[in-house]
Amino acid sequence: EPEVTQTPSHQVTQMGQEVILRCVPISNHLYFYWYRQILGQKVEFLVSFYNNEISEKSEIFDDQFSVERPDGSNFTLKIRSTKLEDSAMYFCASSAGTSGGVNSYNEQFFGPGTRLTVL
Amino acid sequence: QKEVEQNSGPLSVPEGAIASLNCTYSDRGSQSFFWYRQYSGKSPELIMFIYSNGDKEDGRFTAQLNKASQYVSLLIRDSQPSDSATYLCAALLSGSARQLTFGSGTQLTVLP
Numbered sequence: 001e002p003e004v005t006q007t008p009s010h011q012v013t014q015m016g017q018e019v020i021l022r023c024v025p026i027s028n029h030l031y032f033y034w035y036r037q038i039l040g041q042k043v044e045f046l047v048s049f050y051n052n053e054i055s056e057k058s059e060i061f062d063d064q065f066s067v068e069r070p071d072g073s074n075f076t077l078k079i080r081s082t083k084l085e086d087s088a089m090y091f092c093a094s095s096a097g098t099s100g101g102v103n104s105y106n107e108q109f110f111g112p113g114t115r116l117t118v119l
Numbered sequence: 120q121k122e123v124e125q126n127s128g129p130l131s132v133p134e135g136a137i138a139s140l141n142c143t144y145s146d147r148g149s150q151s152f153f154w155y156r157q158y159s160g161k162s163p164e165l166i167m168f169i170y171s172n173g174d175k176e177d178g179r180f181t182a183q184l185n186k187a188s189q190y191v192s193l194l195i196r197d198s199q200p201s202d203s204a205t206y207l208c209a210a211l212l213s214g215s216a217r218q219l220t221f222g223s224g225t226q227l228t229v230l231p
Contacts (some may be wrong), residue, residue, distance in 0.1 A: 031217060043163060043207065043221040056218050091162050095217070106151060106217055110162040 002026045004111035006092050012117045013082055021077045021114045023092030030097040032075045033108060034067065036060070036088040043091070049075065050097070082118045089113045121146040121212045125222035133230050138195040140206045140225050145189070148213025152191045154182060155207040157224065163207055166193070198229040 005024045013019050025032050034046040047057040049067055066078045075094075079086055093108040122145045132138045142152070151170040155163035169175045169182040169191065181194040191210075195202055205224040212220050 033217070035219075042223050043209075043219075045218045045220065048217040050217075056215060058218070089162075106211055106219075107153075107165055107168060108217075108219060109165060110155075113162045 002028075004092055004094055004109055006090075006111040006114050008114060009112065010115045010117070012119065015084055015118055016081050019079050019082055019116065021079075021090050021092075021116070023075045023077075023111055024073050025075055025092065025094030026096075026109060027073070028096065029094035029109075031055075031095045031106075031108075032067075032069070033093040033095075034077045035091045035093060035110075037091065037113075038088045046077070079116075082116075084118050087116055087118045089115050121149075121220060123208055123210050123220050123222040125206075125208050125225050127223055128226040129228055130225055131228045131230055132198050134198060134200060136198050136229075138198045138202065138227055138229070140193040140195075140208075140227065142191040142193075142208030142222055143189055144191070144210050144212075146210070146212045147186075147189060149189075149210045150213070151211040152182070152184060153209040153211075153219065154180075154191075154193045155209060155221075156202075157205045157207055159205075166206075195227075198227075200229045200231050203228045 007022045032049045037043045046061045048055045091113045092111040095108045124143045153168045154166040157163045169184045175182045179196045183192045205226045207224045208222040209219040
């Protein structure tokens with residue numbers, strides 16, 4: 001069964017350093033997402049990406065964050081200058097996407113996550 | 120602030136019983152709702168989604184949606200110890216095409 005994959009599984013970095021988290025979405029999916037989950041807290045939406053551009057982003061997704069689809073398979077999240085509060089599990093997700101309409105649905109399938117630890 | 124609320128539990132049920140998990144949402148315009156299961160230290164795993172009022176069944180799972188009461192539930196029949204996990208309710212809020220808003224989750228323990 002196709003699945004979303006993410007690398008690395010665990011990333012440790014020093015505050016102020018740049019990190020790039022990588023994801024390979026399910027191959028025929030069109031929409032890609034990043035979510036994060038701080039330990040013990042809710043899963044929070046960061047950004048959605050479609051057709052090589054950001055379609056939605058949350059308040060968390062500030063100028064320190066960027067996303068890119070550098071080739072036909074990878075989807076990346078870059079944090080330019082990490083802060084202690086960026087420590088969290090980062091989940092990539094993808095969905096096939098359907099046509100619009102009030103009853104269109106959006107099954108998002110999550111990858112295993114990257115645990116980011118900022119020291 | 121548009122919220123999705125869940126009772127954090129923990130909820131304990133004996134093996135073979137029905138587990139009932141509940142979720143309320145504040146955004147009346149929300150259209151689609153999702154239940155995810157999350158084992159400790161793992162990623163959310165989609166169980167099922169619902170967008171029409173009423174019940175939707177998939178194996179041992181039944182999702183129920185009542186838009187008038189802004190209430191979503193998940194029933195797990197014949198609960199197994201392997202169902203022990205945190206169950207996350209998520210909603211696609213009005214004004215958003217793709218952004219899922221999650222509740223804090225309900226921790227379920229199925230006792231052998």
